[in-house]
Amino acid sequence: MSLIGHPRCAHCGAPSTARFCCVGCEGAHALVQGLGLDAFYQRREGALGLLKPLDPPSADFASLARSDAAGGQTLELMVSGLTCGACIWLVEQALAAEPDVTRARANLSTRRLTVAWRGAAERGNDLAALIARLGFRVAPFSPACLRASEDAEGRELTRALGIASFGAMNVMLVSVAVWAGGDMGEQTRHMMHWLAALIGLPTIAYAGMPLFRSAWRGLRMGRLNMDCAVSLGILATAAMSLSETIRNGAFTWFDGATALLALMLAGRVLDRAARRRARQSAAELLALQEGPVTVLGETHPVAVERVVAGAQILVASGERLRLDAVLEDPQAMLDTAATTGESQPRRFAAGEALAAGAINMGAPFIARVTATARDGSLAAMGRLLEQAEQARGRYTSIADIAARIYVPVAHVIALLTFLGWWGLAGLSWEAALVPAVAALIITCPCGLAIAVPAVQVVASGALFRRGVLVASPTALERLASADHVVLDKTGTLTEGRPRLLPGAWTEADLRAAAALAAGSRHPLARALSRACPEVQPASGLLEVPGEGLLLGETRLGSARFVGHADDAGLSLHLARPDAAPIAFRFADSLRADALAAMREFQLAGLTVELLSGDAPDVVGRIAAEAGITHFTARATPEAKAARIAALAAEGRRVLMVGDGINDAAALASAHVSAAPAEGTDLAQAASDFILMGGGLLPLAEAVQRARLAQRVAVQNIALAFGYNIIAVPVAIAGFATPLIAALVMATSSLAVITNALRVGRGPLLRQSGPR
Amino acid sequence: MDTLVWLIPLALFLGGLGLWAFIWALRSGQYDDLDGAAARILFDDDLKKGG
Numbered sequence: 001m002s003l004i005g006h007p008r009c010a011h012c013g014a015p016s017t018a019r020f021c022c023v024g025c026e027g028a029h030a031l032v033q034g035l036g037l038d039a040f041y042q043r044r045e046g047a048l049g050l051l052k053p054l055d056p057p058s059a060d061f062a063s064l065a066r067s068d069a070a071g072g073q074t075l076e077l078m079v080s081g082l083t084c085g086a087c088i089w090l091v092e093q094a095l096a097a098e099p100d101v102t103r104a105r106a107n108l109s110t111r112r113l114t115v116a117w118r119g120a121a122e123r124g125n126d127l128a129a130l131i132a133r134l135g136f137r138v139a140p141f142s143p144a145c146l147r148a149s150e151d152a153e154g155r156e157l158t159r160a161l162g163i164a165s166f167g168a169m170n171v172m173l174v175s176v177a178v179w180a181g182g183d184m185g186e187q188t189r190h191m192m193h194w195l196a197a198l199i200g201l202p203t204i205a206y207a208g209m210p211l212f213r214s215a216w217r218g219l220r221m222g223r224l225n226m227d228c229a230v231s232l233g234i235l236a237t238a239a240m241s242l243s244e245t246i247r248n249g250a251f252t253w254f255d256g257a258t259a260l261l262a263l264m265l266a267g268r269v270l271d272r273a274a275r276r277r278a279r280q281s282a283a284e285l286l287a288l289q290e291g292p293v294t295v296l297g298e299t300h301p302v303a304v305e306r307v308v309a310g311a312q313i314l315v316a317s318g319e320r321l322r323l324d325a326v327l328e329d330p331q332a333m334l335d336t337a338a339t340t341g342e343s344q345p346r347r348f349a350a351g352e353a354l355a356a357g358a359i360n361m362g363a364p365f366i367a368r369v370t371a372t373a374r375d376g377s378l379a380a381m382g383r384l385l386e387q388a389e390q391a392r393g394r395y396t397s398i399a400d401i402a403a404r405i406y407v408p409v410a411h412v413i414a415l416l417t418f419l420g421w422w423g424l425a426g427l428s429w430e431a432a433l434v435p436a437v438a439a440l441i442i443t444c445p446c447g448l449a450i451a452v453p454a455v456q457v458v459a460s461g462a463l464f465r466r467g468v469l470v471a472s473p474t475a476l477e478r479l480a481s482a483d484h485v486v487l488d489k490t491g492t493l494t495e496g497r498p499r500l501l502p503g504a505w506t507e508a509d510l511r512a513a514a515a516l517a518a519g520s521r522h523p524l525a526r527a528l529s530r531a532c533p534e535v536q537p538a539s540g541l542l543e544v545p546g547e548g549l550l551l552g553e554t555r556l557g558s559a560r561f562v563g564h565a566d567d568a569g570l571s572l573h574l575a576r577p578d579a580a581p582i583a584f585r586f587a588d589s590l591r592a593d594a595l596a597a598m599r600e601f602q603l604a605g606l607t608v609e610l611l612s613g614d615a616p617d618v619v620g621r622i623a624a625e626a627g628i629t630h631f632t633a634r635a636t637p638e639a640k641a642a643r644i645a646a647l648a649a650e651g652r653r654v655l656m657v658g659d660g661i662n663d664a665a666a667l668a669s670a671h672v673s674a675a676p677a678e679g680t681d682l683a684q685a686a687s688d689f690i691l692m693g694g695g696l697l698p699l700a701e702a703v704q705r706a707r708l709a710q711r712v713a714v715q716n717i718a719l720a721f722g723y724n725i726i727a728v729p730v731a732i733a734g735f736a737t738p739l740i741a742a743l744v745m746a747t748s749s750l751a752v753i754t755n756a757l758r759v760g761r762g763p764l765l766r767q768s769g770p771r
Numbered sequence: 772m773d774t775l776v777w778l779i780p781l782a783l784f785l786g787g788l789g790l791w792a793f794i795w796a797l798r799s800g801q802y803d804d805l806d807g808a809a810a811r812i813l814f815d816d817d818l819k820k821g822g
Contacts, residue, residue: 085810108807159797166790173782177775188775195779273805 040090061124074116075124080137160207161265167203168258175255193245200254226449229407240437267450304373324376325367333362338660357661397474399452410443439731447720447748454756459709462760467693475688478672480710488658489612498586500531513574516549516556553577593697600700640666716752723748
């Protein structure tokens with residue numbers, strides 16, 4: 001089977017020169033085959049390199065299992081990487097193959113897995129490890145991070161929609177009888193109207209609650225939102241219809257009120273569904289990055305929030321330091337890329353301050369906590385972020401602007417209609433109310449209210465399929481108006497992991513070096529292992545943190561470590577007793593689609609600049625490679641935010657893209673922002689868009705789609721306005737029968753929805769293939 | 772007109788049945804995973820257990 005040169009890893013789908021990109025994927029593939037579940041690879045719709053098996057999960061799942069009376073255990077897990085039907089099939093089948101598992105059910109929408117088994121609670125850890133071996137990342141399911149309350153709210157909305165639809169349909173049934181039955185006796189019509197009131201009023205009272213609550217909230221804050229107009233319209237219509245029913249009038253409008261309610265709720269449910277996915281993915285990523293801390297002297301890991309200043313903590317290899325601390329061990333090796341943007345891990349000596357967010361790349365070390373989670377640098381960054389968010393919260397969406405103009409106008413028209421008929425035409429006030437309410441119903445902004453949400457639902461759905469999650473309601477509008485892109489380097493423009501460059505070494509040298517490197521977590525050693533994945537790790541290795549590896553007389557490490565003077569950039573040196581020293585050089589490569597994305601940004605009229613915390617020579621080289629002329633190196637988090645503020649002061653609308661903790665403040669203060677899914681939790685929390693596929697090209701496409709969405713949203717508002725303007729004179733003149741009101745409402749909504757569907761159609765970029 | 776006495780309650784009863792079925796489905800969690808449900812219908816081999 002000659003699959004060498006296969007462009008993608010056979011398990012996770014990430015670009016790879018060998019059949020498998022790493023030992024983990026090879027193991028996972030063997031596991032899938034051993035279970036007879038190969039069909040998974042044909043079924044999945046395209047992995048994005050998200051299925052990479054990592055180390056087994058560190059949390060203790062056994063303690064989280066709930067036991068039931070029959071001696072069974074149930075465990076709820078959050079699983080990252082569930083992207084398609086094939087994934088849930090694989091996970092469920094793999095668990096079902098275990099003899100003691102009684103039930104395994106994965107939820108694709110919420111990324112939640114429920115597994116039940118007979119026997120001891122400790123099995124929970126094995127089962128979690130099994131899922132991790134397949135390449136899915138698992139974390140304990142925490143209701144807090146999935147915001148259970150919001151879920152309940154969604155359910156209430158769905159139930160309200162169901163009830164409103166039922167009410168609307170049945171009231172309509174009665175109403176059609178009244179409209180069509182021209183020869184209907186007065187008695188029968190009266191009875192029909194009472195029947196409609198009997199169905200309509202409870203429906204409005206129950207199903208209207210979500211709208212009424214939102215309108216009330218808006219009113220209390222002194223703001224007229226779309227819900228105010230809709231609520232007032234519905235309530236006035238219901239009251240008017242009831243009085244007409246009691247007076248045995250010719251028309252009632254219960255059908256219009258319930259249909260409007262159902263339509264509004266449908267828009268709300270759709271809108272929510274589109275954003276729920278993004279919110280959940282973000283929450284899931286956050287949960288995966290959370291973890292307990294090992295405190296010396298405690299038998300169990302402690303939650304981050306409960307660790308006090310002065311506590312001694314043990315940071316394991318590969319673990320993220322979650323609190324600010326001072327190093328107590330003689331030395332430690334930390335990757336500070338997330339906090340400072342430096343691409344190379346750095347050595348710290350005893351007594352040096354370590355900032356939360358760094359990752360331990362060397363041996364485990366002990367540190368003394370200097371600030372609790374609430375006072376630490378991460379929290380400070382969080383507060384900075386909150387301030388910036390508030391500033392951005394003042395952005396008014398186009399829907400708000402439309403509502404602010406439209407709602408008072410509609411109410412004034414209704415009032416004038418009433419005054420006109422009552423005062424000028426000399427009707428009784430009861431009779432004058434009829435055309436006034438008809439005007440209110442006809443101007444009820446149902447088309448207008450769904451004009452923008454419909455576009456956003458379609459656009460968010462189209463972007464979701466391309467791996468871009470929309471996390472904020474006004475994100476698309478802000479993205480559409482962006483005119484300047486600021487990129488972070490490590491992990492954003494580049495892959496954030498070094499790649500071996502060709503050099504003066506032979507295949508045998510590489511194998512010898514890789515055998516040593518396989519035993520280390522250092523990014524360069526890992527890059528070396530990736531370049532030569534089939535080599536078995538050598539035994540008897542000795543690692544000198546921050547220096548290199550020793551195996552007898554053979555050394556692999558920094559230039560200093562092998563007694564070499566030359567030390568330029570990212571390199572590892574191999575020194576063997578019987579051969580000349582050899583240097584392996586590395587580079588952090590641009591993302592595969594970076595150049596294409598830069599071109600797309602430029603074609604879309606956006607200027608691009610690079611803003612990095614890394615050393616000037618590294619930043620300069622990457623900027624040249626990506627064709628970016630404007631770049632800044634050694635930028636601190638404050639400098640980054642300041643640069644964004646300066647650009648904003650110049651009147652630029654900045655799209656910031658970054659992944660690190662050091663980018664968070666800049667991300668939050670930018671006009672609009674995006675973070676890759678591999679980025680840190682803080683960066684994602686600050687961003688409007690999360691790039692699941694990792695590449696930059698989908699973001700460039702998102703700009704185009706956001707612009708299209710913006711155009712269509714404006715068209716939709718014009719359409720909805722147009723319909724209402726035509727219908728308003730009819731209502732004012734007193735000719736508005738329920739039939740006309742219903743027709744206007746239905747056609748304007750349909751026109752708006754049909755127009756919105758255009759946003760989701762077709763690929764927008766020239767080089768993106770058929771999809 | 773006599774037919775209305777029967778037909779309207781009948782229509783309301785049938786509609787009510789639909790509403791009850793909807794609320795039952797909502798309560799039993801059938802709207803929790805719409806993405807998964809769309810994929811599951813394509814699995815040609817049933818899960819050995821669970822489900």
